Amino acid sequence: MPVLYTNEYPHTLPHVNETYIRRTAEILLDLLGRTAAELSILLVDDKRMSELNSAWRQKDGSTNVLAFSLTEGEDLGMAGNLLGDIVISIETAVREAAREKISLHQRLDFLLVHGFLHLIGYDHEKSRADSQIMVKREKEILQQLKIKRSEPMIRLAVNVDHVATLREARGIKEPDPVLAAGICELAGAEGIVVHLREDRRHIQDRDVRLLRQSVKTKLNLEMGANREIIKFALDIKPDMVTLVPEKRKELTTEGGLNVTGQKKKLRDVIRQMNDAGIPVSLFIDPDPRQIAASRSIGATYVEIHTGRYSDASGEEEREHEFALISAAAENAYETGLRVNAGHGLNYFNTTRVASLATIEELSIGHAIMTRAIFVGLDQAVREMLALMI
Numbered sequence: 274m275p276v277l278y279t280n281e282y283p284h285t286l287p288h289v290n291e292t293y294i295r296r297t298a299e300i301l302l303d304l305l306g307r308t309a310a311e312l313s314i315l316l317v318d319d320k321r322m323s324e325l326n327s328a329w330r331q332k333d334g335s336t337n338v339l340a341f342s343l344t345e346g347e348d349l350g351m352a353g354n355l356l357g358d359i360v361i362s363i364e365t366a367v368r369e370a371a372r373e374k375i376s377l378h379q380r381l382d383f384l385l386v387h388g389f390l391h392l393i394g395y396d397h398e399k400s401r402a403d404s405q406i407m408v409k410r411e412k413e414i415l416q417q418l419k420i421k422r423s424e425p426m427i428r429l430a431v432n433v434d435h436v437a438t439l440r441e442a443r444g445i446k447e448p449d450p451v452l453a454a455g456i457c458e459l460a461g462a463e464g465i466v467v468h469l470r471e472d473r474r475h476i477q478d479r480d481v482r483l484l485r486q487s488v489k490t491k492l493n494l495e496m497g498a499n500r501e502i503i504k505f506a507l508d509i510k511p512d513m514v515t516l517v518p519e520k521r522k523e524l525t526t527e528g529g530l531n532v533t534g535q536k537k538k539l540r541d542v543i544r545q546m547n548d549a550g551i552p553v554s555l556f557i558d559p560d561p562r563q564i565a566a567s568r569s570i571g572a573t574y575v576e577i578h579t580g581r582y583s584d585a586s587g588e589e590e591r592e593h594e595f596a597l598i599s600a601a602a603e604n605a606y607e608t609g610l611r612v613n614a615g616h617g618l619n620y621f622n623t624t625r626v627a628s629l630a631t632i633e634e635l636s637i638g639h640a641i642m643t644r645a646i647f648v649g650l651d652q653a654v655r656e657m658l659a660l661m662i
């Protein structure tokens with residue numbers, strides 16, 4: 274649960290957009306390299322802010338934002354993944370926005386960035402030099418935030434496993450999935466996915482090690498919760514891992530993880546990964562029980578299995594499966610999870626899934642590689658991206 278949002282502001286006006294604030298906080302976690310961390314945001318009025326200001330900082334009156342870090346001081350070690358709390362007084366933010374002639378949400382952006390920087394150790398009250406450093410960083414991050422917001426929400430992560438499948442069919446060095454990954458990124462993919470299987474049928478350790486160095490966007494390592502691969506992942510430190518069920522005899526991942534049935538084991542893997550700063554996604558069927566269980570054991574993301582939607586044999590079945598995906602994405606997002614989706618998506622069925630506002634990223638492999646044989650990898654990626662707008 275990366276962002277815990279609590280609105281204790283006791284009035285309905287002004288309207289504060291929860292999705293906007295959660296999205297801002299998620300972008301900040303990503304921008305500052307803390308994707309695996311959790312952040313709590315509390316909105317209050319001036320009265321409550323004055324109480325907090327007096328209790329914790331021995332200061333009179335309200336203020337705009339307070340940040341309580343859980344990664345420093347006596348609480349260190351008690352925090353788990355929680356970076357800390359950012360408390361914002363909406364009443365003060367409204368007054369400041371009016372004074373600066375900007376919208377409330379623009380002002381909230383600034384207050385969130387300010388609070389976030391305090392949480393990770395910046396302190397403008399220490400000295401003039403510290404204040405200058407913090408102001409400069411605030412400006413940089415606000416600029417990056419603007420750019421990130423203007424990008425389309427949905428991203429494409431390309432799975433390059435099947436480039437390795439072709440290589441392994443000959444047992445030689447070509448084609449190289451590392452080179453393929455670079456081409457995908459140049460064509461506009463914002464992530465590279467590889468599944469390091471226990472049987473090493475396609476992707477090899479060498480591929481992941483090289484990709485770790487060469488991928489410029491985000492390396493997502495798909496893996497089963499198996500001890501040897503966990504050790505490897507902790508050593509390589511991909512940008513994220515996606516846990517999938519893995520059976521030796523399957524041709525591809527067949528279904529979502531049974532999270533409800535193995536909470537303890539998965540919680541333990543998530544904890545180990547998070548301790549190493551690696552966020553974890555759980556590949557699950559669009560099932561509310563699996564979503565609730567994923568959240569309860571601390572996953573940052575879920576990847577919703579789109580396989581049954583993709584394989585549906587008729588319109589009625591496809592509609593039914595799409596409705597499940599749509600409801601699951603909404604449910605997971607509302608629960609506080611970040612949401613990806615994938616499996617079996619192709620040039621005919623992706624646009625609809627990409628239109629779901631709560632999904633951040635699609636993971637697509639086989640269809641892109643199949644098309645790449647005929648039109649080239651660069652074009653195959655670009656064509657898929659064009660369908661996701």
Ligand code: PXP
Nearest residue numbers: 526556615616617636637638639
């Ligand atoms: N997501 C997961 C968890 C997968 O296991 C796979 C297949 O490796 C994909 C997405 C991509 O599926 P496809 O190759 O059918 O696009």
